[in-house]
Amino acid sequence: MATSVTAAGRPAAPADANLATRLVQWARGHRQATAYLGIVVAVGAVLFVWNLWTTRTAERAAGARLEQARLAVDSKNFRLAASELSQLVANYSGTHAAQQATILLAQVQLGQGQNQLAVDMLKRFAPDADRVYRAQAYGLLGAAYENVAHPKEAAEAYERAAEAARFPFLRAQFLSDAGRAWVAAGDTTRALAAYRAIVAAGDSTGAAMEAKVRIGELTRGAELP
Template identity: 55%
Template sequence: MATATRPGSGKPTPPVNSATTSSAPPGAQRPPLSDRLGAWFRAHTQITSWVGAILVVGAGLFVWTLSTKHRTEEIASRDLQGARFAFENQNYPLAASELAKVIANYSGTNAAAEARILLANARLLEKQPQQAITVLKDFAPGAPQAYRAQAYGLLGAAYEDMGKPRDAGESYENASAAARLDFLKAQMLSDAGRAWTNAGDTTRAVAAYRRIVSEFGKEGIAGEAKVRLGELIKGTAS
């Protein structure tokens, strides 16, 4: 292998080893991840500042939303108490007026949902089934789970009062499906059976009563369902 000589000295210059020119000696370890992340953040201070600001603002908005919702629920509950007092004292016109205000002012709250249930009750007690239907028809399908069965049950009663047993039967069956307790499921099915019978739909009436007997046989209303079922089957056979 040829060697270079230093100018003017005649002495050979040692050959350059390429391994000695690499950036890191063999076997050298990379810096820890925490150090590398720290270096990246120091090199990108503007980006990290923006990210931090966004996180702080987001957290603040979340807390503010929760706080506002909580305050709204408290105010709505107080207003609902006054309307409920009028309802319990059978001052239905005043109750209806106050309940309508709760519904309008606090839409989306639990108090507003309960106000709809009470308002529908007030309308039915005042012999105003059409107004009760107006209150419940659009509300019932999307009502909170805790109020859905009641909403459909009252809607069924309103349809019965209006002489619409077929619509009543559908509403009662929806109420049974939404109910959480077996006795209420059975009661709503019994109401559906009555409505279907009045509508002249024996097939659906029989199906409703059979469900009570087969699925809710331990409930008190099962005895009545057996009687109604027997009457319907006997009437069909004759």
């Protein structure tokens, strides 16, 4: 580190040393403020460690409850599964396990014909879901809307699912679902837009072939795929 030289030829004290000296002098002159600052820093450190520990503990507990709920689903005890999953979502909100539980609970509700319950829950959950779960949440919301005969809302949910999809083949599938829902809603223009997006991307051969067929049907052959 470079130092300046005095007129007598002696090196001047580095700026860092001067700063450190001033800080020490300030601390000596403001002992009470320094003590308060130390307390604040210590409390902050304790709270950080406590929050980290409680978060990890909650994740472990929520994970254990999720496994129990999955066992209930596997054994087709859907009433017990729904109860376990609902409690998990309520008691461990914010954990990854709770988000997985929300997805699984929606699947259980759809399987049991409780479509409106699924709609109400997924409408709250999907917008703020982690990216890992967002596409699936919107996809399930689209399915729930279709089941209650709300094709426009279903199509919009499927499009949001396509936007959030992390893999091309899933994006193509959700766009295909959106196209089908737009047709049911009577909006041919938006249905064609969804199908054309699949063809343009070329990410999924099967979905692209189906999209070309749908385009031909909607345009009555006027537009060659």
